Amino acid sequence: MNNMHAQILTLFPDMFPATLGQALAGKALADGKWSYTTTNLRDFATDNYKTVDDTPFGGGAGMVMKPDIIHAAVQSLPRTGRMIYFSPRGKLLDQKLAKELSAEKTLTLLCGRYEGVDQRVLDHHQFEEISIGDYILSGGEIAAQILLDTVIRLLPGVLGNAETHAEESFSGNLLEYPHYTRPAEWEGKKVPEILLLGHHQRIKDWRLEQQLAITRARRPDLLERHNKGEYGNQPAAKGENDDK
Numbered sequence: 001m002n003n004m005h006a007q008i009l010t011l012f013p014d015m016f017p018a019t020l021g022q023a024l025a026g027k028a029l030a031d032g033k034w035s036y037t038t039t040n041l042r043d044f045a046t047d048n049y050k051t052v053d054d055t056p057f058g059g060g061a062g063m064v065m066k067p068d069i070i071h072a073a074v075q076s077l078p079r080t081g082r083m084i085y086f087s088p089r090g091k092l093l094d095q096k097l098a099k100e101l102s103a104e105k106t107l108t109l110l111c112g113r114y115e116g117v118d119q120r121v122l123d124h125h126q127f128e129e130i131s132i133g134d135y136i137l138s139g140g141e142i143a144a145q146i147l148l149d150t151v152i153r154l155l156p157g158v159l160g161n162a163e164t165h166a167e168e169s170f171s172g173n174l175l176e177y178p179h180y181t182r183p184a185e186w187e188g189k190k191v192p193e194i195l196l197l198g199h200h201q202r203i204k205d206w207r208l209e210q211q212l213a214i215t216r217a218r219r220p221d222l223l224e225r226h227n228k229g230e231y232g233n234q235p236a237a238k239g240e241n242d243d244k
Helices: 023-030 067-075 095-101 119-124 141-152 162-167 200-218 220-228
Strands: 004-010 034-040 082-092 106-110 128-131
Touching: 004 067, 004 141, 023 034, 023 141, 034 141, 067 119, 082 095, 082 141, 095 141, 106 141, 200 220
Parallel strands: 004 034, 004 106, 082 106, 082 128
Antiparallel strands: none
């Protein structure tokens, strides 16, 4: 059991655990497979107004989170582990990175607000910048929840079936094949006949063909990485609905 611990530096501690307290992540939390603490950055402000930001040097719109406040919050932690700051300019979160992070005992997640964080404190503590996509959020809290969800489900015993990880989307840089269940005919649409024949190898081959076709059409960049064997060539399968 990894017993991963997440330390979340935020202006909004009540935003946690949110979805992480439900379903797979919530059960893993209750079972002690992971834990978290929140640190309210305002607790380290030194004025009566609990000020955590100030105007940027050089001008410009918005406010910047102060380095001394964040530094004091980091120093209050018993240990830091791997330190992450959520930023659009960071390394893109993908399944390979999630797997790497799932091996860490401690993650310290800095959730920025306003226009961002003073660069000096990021450099001083060697925060690793990670992005969850090419878009802008109001703050890092939702990004932290997304990262933690991707990591928690990779912890030993969370999914309950070690084979599931090898079959998931992105594990081999291929998108999922289509899924079908009962009834075999719905609204005049039938399940592909090959799935009803009980021939496991032919079903496996069909699913791989579907994955290749879907990935080629929708994410040719992933297909190129798959063909290069960057992360191995395990076929992808199950995806989002693991709470059963």
